[in-house]
Amino acid sequence: MYGWIWRHLPGNTWVKALISLVLALAIVFLLFQYVFPWAEPLLPFNDVTVDQGMEAVR
Amino acid sequence: MATGTTVRWIVRTFSELCLTIGSLIVLFVVYVLFWTGVRADSAMDGELGRLQDRWSTGPVSAASPAPDDDKAQEPARPAYRDGEPFAVMYIPRFGRDWAKPVLEGTATGTLQKGLGHYARTARLGATGNFAVAGHRRTYGDPFKDFPRLRPGDPVVISDGTTWFTYRIDKRPYRTLPSDIGVIDPVPRASGYDGPGRYLTLTTCEPEWGHSHRLIAWAHLDATSPVAEGRPAALRS
Numbered sequence: 001m002y003g004w005i006w007r008h009l010p011g012n013t014w015v016k017a018l019i020s021l022v023l024a025l026a027i028v029f030l031l032f033q034y035v036f037p038w039a040e041p042l043l044p045f046n047d048v049t050v051d052q053g054m055e056a057v058r
Numbered sequence: 059m060a061t062g063t064t065v066r067w068i069v070r071t072f073s074e075l076c077l078t079i080g081s082l083i084v085l086f087v088v089y090v091l092f093w094t095g096v097r098a099d100s101a102m103d104g105e106l107g108r109l110q111d112r113w114s115t116g117p118v119s120a121a122s123p124a125p126d127d128d129k130a131q132e133p134a135r136p137a138y139r140d141g142e143p144f145a146v147m148y149i150p151r152f153g154r155d156w157a158k159p160v161l162e163g164t165a166t167g168t169l170q171k172g173l174g175h176y177a178r179t180a181r182l183g184a185t186g187n188f189a190v191a192g193h194r195r196t197y198g199d200p201f202k203d204f205p206r207l208r209p210g211d212p213v214v215i216s217d218g219t220t221w222f223t224y225r226i227d228k229r230p231y232r233t234l235p236s237d238i239g240v241i242d243p244v245p246r247a248s249g250y251d252g253p254g255r256y257l258t259l260t261t262c263e264p265e266w267g268h269s270h271r272l273i274a275w276a277h278l279d280a281t282s283p284v285a286e287g288r289p290a291a292l293r294s
Binding site for chain 1: 071074078085089090093094174196233235240241262266267271
């Protein structure tokens with residue numbers, strides 16, 4: 001997978017390394033900005049109230 | 059020959075996959091443990107700043123008589139707006155500098171920016187139960203030291219015009235997530251036997267889990283106008 005990407009990047013080794021770095025940073029940014037904020041509420045740390053999903057009871 | 063290449067390709071792809079998943083998990087842990095705190099701290103600072111701005115310019119801070127407002131002798135206090143900050147909470151037990159904004163509502167996004175007031179519970183200082191939820195872990199860990207609350211501890215809340223000093227009455231009480239009776243006007247299991255001006259704090263228990271909730275109750279002990287300076291509970 002990574003070898004395939006490397007082979008398809010243009011330029012010489014230095015240009016490839018630079019593009020790889022930029023790609024990696026872009027992926028980390030996308031994860032922190034969009035993917036993780038979406039995934040995190042699915043974990044239990046957010047359940048701090050006593051009435052979640054119980055509005056109808058009252 | 060061909061089998062050797064195939065096996066090598068399978069092994070390589072599998073290791074790359076493991077590396078990728080491992081990096082993802084590490085990044086996610088960094089996000090949960092560190093980045094949510096950074097984001098929440100700046101969001102809470104932002105909410106505190108908005109409150110300060112509103113109190114220094116808006117009508118809330120008009121403790122001086124406003125003669126042009128003739129029709130409302132006793133002006134109705136503004137309704138809490140969902141997701142908006144309306145007060146600042148101080149709990150000296152959690153640290154001298156511990157000050158968090160209280161926002162209206164307990165939606166996920168609201169609790170990421172501060173403490174959340176259960177929308178259908180009483181207003182601050184009113185008869186009934188002013189109930190507030192907060193994160194124990196992640197998003198700035200506002201209620202990290204929740205189990206250290208002890209009877210007599212002050213919980214001071216300012217709405218811009220008045221300091222409300224509540225006193226904790228019991229050690230934190232552990233209950234189930236469905237136990238909504240704990241935020242009733244006279245909270246269940248709190249030991250209070252009649253109507254009063256109560257405060258309920260809720261957070262998760264255990265620290266990183268969601269199987270239970272931790273509850274702390276307090277009663278209104280004293281109020282003082284903001285103009286008179288910080289209350290005794292914050293001055294020590």
